[in-house]
Amino acid sequence: MTTQDxxxxxxxxxxxAGWAEEAVAEAERESPHAGGRIGAEHLTREQQVLERxxxxxxxxARVKEPRITLSHGAGGKATxxxxxxxxxxxxxxxxxxxxxxxxxxQVGDARLAFTTxxxxxxxxxxxxxxxxxxxxxxxVNDLAMAGARPLVISAGFILEEGFPTDDLRRVVxxxxxxAKAAGVQIVTxxxxxVQRGKGDGCYINTAGIGVRERAVELNAANARPGDVVxxxxxxxxHGVTVMLARGELDIIADVVSxxxxxxxxxxxxxxxxxxxxxxxDATRGGVATILNEVATASKTAxxxxxxxxxxxxxxxxxxxxxxxxxxxxxxxxxLVAVVPAEQADAALAALHGHPLGEGAAxxxxxxxxxxxxxxxxxxxxxxxxxxxxxxxxxxxxx
Amino acid sequence: MRFVDExxxxxxxxxxxxxxxxxxxxxxxxxxxxxxxxxxHTIYKHGLEDYLPETVSLVHGPxxxxxxxxxxxxxxxxxxxxxxxxxxxxxxxxxxxxGGRGSFFDSNAAGxxxxxxxxxxxxxxxxxxxxxxxxxxxxxGFETTAPSTAMTVLRAAAEGLSNFSIFCNHVTIIPxxxxxxxxxxxxxxxxxxxxxxxxxxxCRPYEFIAREHGKPLVCAGxxxxxxxxxxxxxMRQLRExxxxxxxxxxxxxxxxGNPKALRxxxxxxxxxxxxxxxxxxxxSQSALQVREKYAAFDAERIFxxxxxxxxxxxxxxxxxxxxxxxxxxxxxxxxxxxxxxTPIGTCMVSSEGACAAYYNFGRFTRxxxxxxxxA
Numbered sequence: 001m002t003t004q005d006x007x008x009x010x011x012x013x014x015x016x017a018g019w020a021e022e023a024v025a026e027a028e029r030e031s032p033h034a035g036g037r038i039g040a041e042h043l044t045r046e047q048q049v050l051e052r053x054x055x056x057x058x059x060x061a062r063v064k065e066p067r068i069t070l071s072h073g074a075g076g077k078a079t080x081x082x083x084x085x086x087x088x089x090x091x092x093x094x095x096x097x098x099x100x101x102x103x104x105x106q107v108g109d110a111r112l113a114f115t116t117x118x119x120x121x122x123x124x125x126x127x128x129x130x131x132x133x134x135x136x137x138x139x140v141n142d143l144a145m146a147g148a149r150p151l152v153i154s155a156g157f158i159l160e161e162g163f164p165t166d167d168l169r170r171v172v173x174x175x176x177x178x179a180k181a182a183g184v185q186i187v188t189x190x191x192x193x194v195q196r197g198k199g200d201g202c203y204i205n206t207a208g209i210g211v212r213e214r215a216v217e218l219n220a221a222n223a224r225p226g227d228v229v230x231x232x233x234x235x236x237x238h239g240v241t242v243m244l245a246r247g248e249l250d251i252i253a254d255v256v257s258x259x260x261x262x263x264x265x266x267x268x269x270x271x272x273x274x275x276x277x278x279x280x281d282a283t284r285g286g287v288a289t290i291l292n293e294v295a296t297a298s299k300t301a302x303x304x305x306x307x308x309x310x311x312x313x314x315x316x317x318x319x320x321x322x323x324x325x326x327x328x329x330x331x332x333x334x335l336v337a338v339v340p341a342e343q344a345d346a347a348l349a350a351l352h353g354h355p356l357g358e359g360a361a362x363x364x365x366x367x368x369x370x371x372x373x374x375x376x377x378x379x380x381x382x383x384x385x386x387x388x389x390x391x392x393x394x395x396x397x398x
Numbered sequence: 399m400r401f402v403d404e405x406x407x408x409x410x411x412x413x414x415x416x417x418x419x420x421x422x423x424x425x426x427x428x429x430x431x432x433x434x435x436x437x438x439h440t441i442y443k444h445g446l447e448d449y450l451p452e453t454v455s456l457v458h459g460p461x462x463x464x465x466x467x468x469x470x471x472x473x474x475x476x477x478x479x480x481x482x483x484x485x486x487x488x489x490x491x492x493x494x495x496x497g498g499r500g501s502f503f504d505s506n507a508a509g510x511x512x513x514x515x516x517x518x519x520x521x522x523x524x525x526x527x528x529x530x531x532x533x534x535x536x537x538x539g540f541e542t543t544a545p546s547t548a549m550t551v552l553r554a555a556a557e558g559l560s561n562f563s564i565f566c567n568h569v570t571i572i573p574x575x576x577x578x579x580x581x582x583x584x585x586x587x588x589x590x591x592x593x594x595x596x597x598x599x600x601c602r603p604y605e606f607i608a609r610e611h612g613k614p615l616v617c618a619g620x621x622x623x624x625x626x627x628x629x630x631x632x633m634r635q636l637r638e639x640x641x642x643x644x645x646x647x648x649x650x651x652x653x654x655g656n657p658k659a660l661r662x663x664x665x666x667x668x669x670x671x672x673x674x675x676x677x678x679x680x681x682s683q684s685a686l687q688v689r690e691k692y693a694a695f696d697a698e699r700i701f702x703x704x705x706x707x708x709x710x711x712x713x714x715x716x717x718x719x720x721x722x723x724x725x726x727x728x729x730x731x732x733x734x735x736x737x738x739x740t741p742i743g744t745c746m747v748s749s750e751g752a753c754a755a756y757y758n759f760g761r762f763t764r765x766x767x768x769x770x771x772x773a
Contacts, residue, residue, distance in 0.1 A: 017708050017709075023740060028735075049733060378443070380446070381448070383767050383768060384759050385767070
């Protein structure tokens with residue numbers, strides 16, 4: 001029985017969703033339905049779909065939400081909109097426009113790399129690491145991915161009233177150990193304390209400066225058809241570890257965070273494969289997000305072989321249960337590299353030669369069509385598109 | 399991984415694929431609807447359509463619990479969340495869904511306390527830990543999730559909790575399938591039946607589909623080989639001129655369902671006279687509400703909700719997409735106003751929705767994708 005049959009029983013009070021009506025009107029103005037456009041009749045289905053998506057995507061990024069929501073911090077499309085429409089719009093300059101992990105700064109003859117990152121992980125302590133180690137390694141890695149040798153970093157603390165001093169000692173001790181292991185010094189810092197309830201125990205901001213001693217220009221736009229895509233080890237360990245450490249899931253798995261400084265690994269790789277196109281650490285948004293950024297920036301198609309992607313059985317199992325895809329899960333000690341085919345063997349051997357790269361693997365290759373797309377050959381033998389993530393990788397319910 | 403890999407064997411898939419192709423009659427087009435959003439997810443995640451002949455297509459049905467919740471109900475839930483001392487709890491995939499005035503995420507940002515949980519029992523735990531708060535569980539889903547909501551109400555009653563209630567939006571699958579079957583512009587040859595729902599209700603409730611409407615239905619599991627085998631079973635029925643209910647998912651689905659689960663649903667909930675489904679409109683006897691006996695746990699009775707219907711924009715053609723009359727890309731707002739970031743209609747709301755799946759995975763023709771992935 002449908003609406004008509006119910007007659008007088010259905011509620012009469014009805015309204016419209018203002019935001020939806022506006023969105024429809026705006027789309028009609030800016031990118032009308034291809035089928036309704038004069039001159040569009042000859043387009044195939046595929047052309048029509050692509051044309052509409054392209055035109056909708058080409059619209060200037062805007063933040064329509066009246067307030068910041070968690071989606072704006074999830075690393076997906078909402079984050080991109082926020083950065084483009086608010087930060088980039090206000091700060092615009094050629095260096096920032098590249099939106100790379102670390103900026104290039106030329107001082108006299110010295111070529112420097114400069115980066116910053118904030119850490120708000122919960123819980124603060126998790127198997128395999130803690131927020132302090134993460135904060136140092138994350139900034140070291142952002143510099144290393146720019147091909148730079150990390151030199152010095154800063155540490156800013158935002159502490160919540162009531163935070164146990166012993167916990168702070170633990171965090172700081174592991175920062176000191178991580179800095180020593182990475183060969184960097186923490187040379188400046190800042191401390192603020194906020195009222196109880198205004199922070200989550202401890203937040204850390206780090207900034208870092210490194211020196212670019214190599215003549216390499218690593219950039220997502222450099223990928224070329226024929227290139228090879230590598231990862232330095234099993235993916236998703238960190239994200240799954242933290243999700244389970246929150247204790248909300250009642251799942252126990254023998255998995256620890258992969259947090260590690262990648263500067264040595266990156267240096268070994270660049271020595272072996274000097275024409276490496278780009279390096280990225282697969283943090284928030286995981287390997288899938290990085291590959292999408294590369295495909296978009298270089299206007300190439302990236303084809304990934306699911307069977308070749310290293311994922312620990314524990315991570316695969318937990319991801320299956322939670323309905324998430326390891327390709328989107330964060331790592332904190334894994335890099336993605338795109339290298340020319342003729343240097344792929346040397347690159348892989350160099351990764352295998354370092355303890356942090358033992359699990360390295362070639363996971364895919366770069367093609368030319370369709371441009372801007374990441375495709376996955378599934379273990380099952382099918383194909384699918386691996387798109388940018390919308391919102392958080394939330395578990396599905398059934 | 400055991401119990402998973404054996405259902406994703408590419409070699410077996412090739413064999414099934416060849417058998418399906420053998421059953422195709424020349425010149426005939428086949429359209430099957432997978433009712434359940436979980437199946438849609440599996441189909442796209444594994445690229446299952448690559449194994450189907452060009453003449454066999456799958457239509458994505460209304461079985462995504464998040465997608466079918468009308469915007470007005472979400473506004474009601476947000477109104478409850480904004481009442482003093484309320485903690486609203488919800489499954490994660492409901493958080494992003496926009497209602498008439500925004501989503502749970504937006505409401506949270508504006509000051510409401512809305513928390514993600516993985517089970518209604520987690521909400522109960524929050525209620526125990528916060529005796530001075532009123533904890534509400536946003537109950538959604540088909541017969542699959544209704545038993546766990548029912549069990550939670552029973553447990554809350556047994557514990558005598560006075561600060562816990564559910565906002566009941568549970569829907570039932572059969573009236574939705576019926577609404578699709580009754581549509582005059584229907585273009586379907588058969589159904590891939592919802593496996594998880596069937597673990598609760600069994601296979602019998604589908605018999606009218608085969609008997610009265612002459613359409614075969616196969617209850618299917620959620621691994622890619624399950625679905626491929628179900629397509630094969632549907633094709634064989636068509637070839638042999640049969641229309642029956644068959645059970646591919648026999649390792650989990652008992653023919654008569656799960657009497658215990660049905661009993662707890664019946665104990666705590668009863669059918670509503672009607673309920674609005676996004677994209678399908680009002681369907682009589684298609685949803686559940688809390689029984690009078692458990693009124694103390696019924697958020698609809700405890701809080702006064704606005705109950706104002708929010709109409710989908712006229713340009714939105716989700717109804718036609720759900721019935722298989724329109725392909726997603728043929729809708730007037732697909733890809734322009736309606737995108738996964740700002741979904742206008744139900745089919746774009748979650749990754750299990752037909753339009754979202756098409757937007758994310760179906761942008762390019764199969765031939766072009768196949769060509770691109772050829773080694």
